[in-house]
Amino acid sequence: MSDQKKSLTVFKTDRHEDIAAIIGSALIVVVVLTYMAFVVPSVSIKPHQDGKLMEIFVKEGAEIKAGDKIFSLEVVKKKWVNNVMEEKVAVQEFTSKAGGKVLKVSGKPGDKVKKDKGTIIELEHKKGTLP
Numbered sequence: 001m002s003d004q005k006k007s008l009t010v011f012k013t014d015r016h017e018d019i020a021a022i023i024g025s026a027l028i029v030v031v032v033l034t035y036m037a038f039v040v041p042s043v044s045i046k047p048h049q050d051g052k053l054m055e056i057f058v059k060e061g062a063e064i065k066a067g068d069k070i071f072s073l074e075v076v077k078k079k080w081v082n083n084v085m086e087e088k089v090a091v092q093e094f095t096s097k098a099g100g101k102v103l104k105v106s107g108k109p110g111d112k113v114k115k116d117k118g119t120i121i122e123l124e125h126k127k128g129t130l131p
Helices: 012-038
Strands: 043-045 051-056 069-081 084-095 100-105 121-125
Antiparallel strands (some): 051 069
């Protein structure tokens, strides 16, 4: 038997690979965020859940800010109460997460919408901000 201690350690040569991976990941994030903020011309706003479009609060050509109401949906909310599924119809208002100019309003009040299908509003977001 040898007198040397046997231990499991990370080799010093692996550290440069870790640093390279961190720097590479950071560069990819910067490139993607820059692309989204300065190159993407418009954002399509789609319904967040199934329902019926009740009202649209914006008009084509209008300037909106983040937090402005843009549309409302009539949705069915479901929850379990005492082992019975209860359904309740509710109207939810949705707000914009980005500011910009409304390019096109495709949805009309009364339209049935499906989650993430079809565009309700197309928004030209402000350059330098993330959509």
